[in-house]
Every structure is written in C-alpha cells, then in structure tokens.
Amino acid sequence: MVARRPIALAAGIVLVLEAVGLVLLHLALATILAGQRMSLDGLDPELMVTGVRVMGGVLGAYLVLCGLLLVRIAARDRSPGRGARMVLIACAITHGVLGAVTVGLVGWGAFAFMMAVLGLVVASLTLYAPGGVAPGAVGGAAVSSTGP
Secondary structure, three states, X not given: OOOHHHHHHHHXXXXXXXXXXXXXXXXXXXXXXXXXXXXXOOOOHHHHHHHHHHHHHHHHHHHHHHHHHHHHHXXXXXXXXXXXXXXXXXXXXXXXXHHHHHHHHOOHHHHHHHHHHHHHHHHHHHHOOHHHOOOOEEOOEEOOOOOO
C-alpha cells in the first residue's frame, strides 16, 4: 500500500517552496522591467511593473493556499472537501499548462520539475478519493480481483 500522507505532505511543501520561488522571480522580473523604462505599445512602464508584482503575489498566494490544503489533508489523513478538491484540480491543470509552456521557454529541466509537481498533486488527489474511500475499495471493503 502506498503511504498517502508523505506524498500529500511532500506535495504541500514543494508547492509552498515553489510559491516562494515564483514570487522572487516575479520581483526580479519587475526590477528588470523597471530598469528598462520602455513602453510596450504605449503601455505605461510603471503599470507593467505593478502588474508583474501583483501577478507574482497572486500566483504565490494561490500556490501557498494549495500547499496548505495538501499539508492539512496529510495532517488529517482524510479526503479533501469538494471546494479543496476543485482548487487542487485547478492547480494540477495549471502545472500541466505551465509545464507545456516552460519546455519551450526555459528547457527540459523546468518541464521535469513542473511534471514532478503535477505528479505529486495528482497522486495526492487520487490517493485521497472523494468521500474518504481509498482507491481499490468499494463501500469500505477492499475489491478482490479474484471474484466474490
């Protein structure tokens, strides 16, 4: 049997660390953008800097929320509720899309990291099935592959 708690805990910790990294990356990008003082099609450079900072904060807060949800799931060792499950599914989709984008922009290393995080989130979601029923169990009883 796969240990559910360590996977959910690892996913939560990785998401929080990823949030910190993304916030720092967005702050660095905002600093570089502020030093350029260029306008993109007439857009105010200060608004672009503010937008990068706000987006970094929003994305970081979202990932921290997902990470805390996973840590809470691991601590309670119970299936997440409907709302938490939807947030984590959106997190998994986000990592899949960003993984596809990063392979072209950053490289295969970043893609591998994004897919590893995606795998941790999906594993956490599938190991904690809805309604608290473990995978391979129906109505609280284990499913036998040999028949009744």
